[in-house]
Amino acid sequence: MKYSIIGTGNVGYTLASLFARSDIEVGITNTRGPNSIAPLIGNLGEKVVAVTIEDALEAEIIFFAVQFLNFKDVGKLRPDWSDKIVIDVTNSAFLPPEVQERELQGRLSSEINAERVPGAKLVKAFNQLPMKELVAPVADGGRRVVFVSSDHSDASATIVSLATDLGFAPIAVGKIAEGGRLIQARNALVFQNLVKFGD
Numbered sequence: 352m353k354y355s356i357i358g359t360g361n362v363g364y365t366l367a368s369l370f371a372r373s374d375i376e377v378g379i380t381n382t383r384g385p386n387s388i389a390p391l392i393g394n395l396g397e398k399v400v401a402v403t404i405e406d407a408l409e410a411e412i413i414f415f416a417v418q419f420l421n422f423k424d425v426g427k428l429r430p431d432w433s434d435k436i437v438i439d440v441t442n443s444a445f446l447p448p449e450v451q452e453r454e455l456q457g458r459l460s461s462e463i464n465a466e467r468v469p470g471a472k473l474v475k476a477f478n479q480l481p482m483k484e485l486v487a488p489v490a491d492g493g494r495r496v497v498f499v500s501s502d503h504s505d506a507s508a509t510i511v512s513l514a515t516d517l518g519f520a521p522i523a524v525g526k527i528a529e530g531g532r533l534i535q536a537r538n539a540l541v542f543q544n545l546v547k548f549g550d
């Protein structure tokens with residue numbers, strides 16, 4: 352399996368629906384196992400497959416659709432994440448200020464998350480909009496813009512390609528310290544709901 356999603360909440364389910372819409376196979380998991388997932392994804396068709404966490408961890412490209420505070424728990428599930436692309440959709444900015452201060456200590460959330468998946472190429476993406484806005488219909492010929500940031504240009508290009516296949520108009524905004532900073536909630540590119548027309 353090439354793609355997996357860890358998390359069946361708002362983000363995990365919405366991402367799964369995008370894979371279903373584009374006819375791309377994806378595995379999806381949570382803390383409670385496949386039996387808990389089947390009823391959630393019943394309307395998404397056969398491309399979205401409920402899997403165990405172990406199977407989800409074998410995918411090449413893994414979405415961590417979990418809360419920022421749970422990212423480190425998932426990171427601990429493998430000692431070595433080499434050859435994996437991990438997509439960080441988390442937003443830490445909605446945690447209480449004292450929790451943010453304790454957890455981030457002035458650093459960017461994706462810099463911290465990258466250290467929690469040693470060896471992986473972390474890509475920050477799909478975090479800039481509430482899910483209902485991400486999937487809201489757009490006018491004919493338009494594609495919604497998503498921002499993609501990574502310190503690894505090859506991984507960024509891979510996720511730009513995937514986002515295109517999922518029906519978006521991705522914009523690569525550079526490294527985490529630069530573009531990644533702009534798409535960290537609540538910075539300048541967050542909540543920007545843009546639609547691109549043409550190529």
Ligand SMILES: NC(=O)c1ccc[n+]([C@@H]2O[C@H](COP(=O)([O-])OP(=O)(O)OC[C@H]3O[C@@H](n4cnc5c(N)ncnc54)[C@H](OP(=O)(O)O)[C@@H]3O)[C@@H](O)[C@H]2O)c1
Binds near residue numbers: 381425440
């Ligand atoms: N909601 C939005 O519109 C939105 C938009 C952009 C970004 N975000 C960000 O995306 C992240 C996820 O948001 P959400 O609303 O989807 O969260 P959520 O509803 O709380 O769902 C989190 C999911 O993560 C799973 N999970 C937690 N720890 C896990 C572990 N160790 N192993 C496997 N699965 C685990 C949970 O499993 P169980 O179901 O078994 O508990 C749950 O399915 C957050 O950081 C949020 O800030 C959210």
